Amino acid sequence: MSFSNLGLSAPLASAMERQFAAPTPVQAASLPAALAGRDVLVCAQTGSGKTAAFALAVLQRWVAESSSAGRNPQTLVLVPTRELAVQVGGVLSGLARDAGLGVKVSVVFGGVSINPQMMALRGGTDIVIATTGRLLDLVERNAVRLDQIRCLVLDEADRMLDLGFAEELDRIDALLPERHQSLLFSATFGPAVRSLAEARLRDPESITLDTEEQAPPDILQRAIRVDANRRTQLLRRLVTAEAWPRALVFVATKYAAEMVADKLRRAGLQAEPFHAQLSQGKRSQVLFDFKASVVQVVVATDVAARGVDIAGLPVVVNYDLPRAAADYVHRIGRTARAGKTGTAVSFVSAETAAHFALIEKRNALTVPQEEVPGFEPAQALPAISADRAAGGIKGHRPSKKDKLRAAGLLPRLQ
Incomplete structure (x- = not known):
């Protein structure tokens, strides 16, 4: 299977094919459902290509809906750590650049001054990658609005759903439109966390790749x-x-x-x-x-x-x-x-x-x-x-x- 067979635009497919011979199993399994607008719950091992999978879904959505995009973000990616925010931002920005897409990606996290992040958001943005605490700080300062979010991604979703983030995640959920797509990705989902995840989704496509289905590290x-x-x-x-x-x-x-x-x-x-x-x-x-x-x-x-x-x-x-x-x-x-x-x-x-x-x-x-x-x-x-x-x-x-x-x-x- 090639990237062009997954429903990606020609620029996105070409950008991926210049770097990789073919989609990884997690990309081949999750992209059709994600591109069809379904909620997706994905469990696959580390290093299997999960970040690129949701990055492609998010960017393809931007390609399809960019004409209706406004000043406020259409996609929100939530992550548990600052380092992961930077990494995901790099993947999304790099892939968009390689595909020649004019998408604006903003990465926001705590531990640094909030003022430069507020200034960067002033001109509007398409995709926000954020840690939960800093995102709520920016919302309270009217630097960003979440009422036009069409797609929510939880990376390391098992960590995002535990009690360390649950209260902040609930506050963010209350700011999102009632109807939006949710994509949840992680390497592990315990039974209790999986139940919490599925309760947040609407008729989700649940994808779990065993080691037999993917090349083990x-x-x-x-x-x-x-x-x-x-x-x-x-x-x-x-x-x-x-x-x-x-x-x-x-x-x-x-x-x-x-x-x-x-x-x-x-x-x-x-x-x-x-x-x-x-x-x-x-x-x-x-x-x-x-x-x-x-x-x-x-x-x-x-x-x-x-x-x-x-x-x-x-x-x-x-x-x-x-x-x-x-x-x-x-x-x-x-x-x-x-x-x-x-x-x-x-x-x-x-x-x-x-x-x-x-x-x-x-x-x-x-x-x-x-x-x-x-x-x-x-x-x-x-x-x-x-x-x-x-x-x-x-x-x-x-x-x-x-x-x-x-x-x-x-x-x-x-």
């Missing part, structure tokens, strides 16, 4: 047994002994990000923390330096698990295991993107062995566990079968909050 997954208090030393050893050119390391908290990055720097590695409390300028600089290989190791909270696209990123490390099993998929999906290969390493201690077994069970994985000479755990890891795996990283029994987070009904900790 080429990720070597490793689990290394190690005592919790020796993880930083092991991380330093792996970076140097295995000559990792770059590594994205996930930790549970801002404090851990700062602490681990500091210890790595004192050991002679170029390392930086990355978390939600950093200024947007600092976050952007860290990512720029990481992509340029000026920084070798970025130690991040889950703010980097979605929307951070580092071309050719070779290694992802779960220094702390993710609280929710589904977040494991998003984390390791930062590597092996665009057909590249990658490695995902998880540190497993006696305290987290049960939780890692749960992650394997929920994601239908079996990851061989290994030990690094000199770092053999002093505390023996319990033998836990998949059918006995329990949730929560605090012990063998999950807390009530852990259960709610795993179900997508509480925001993830950063």
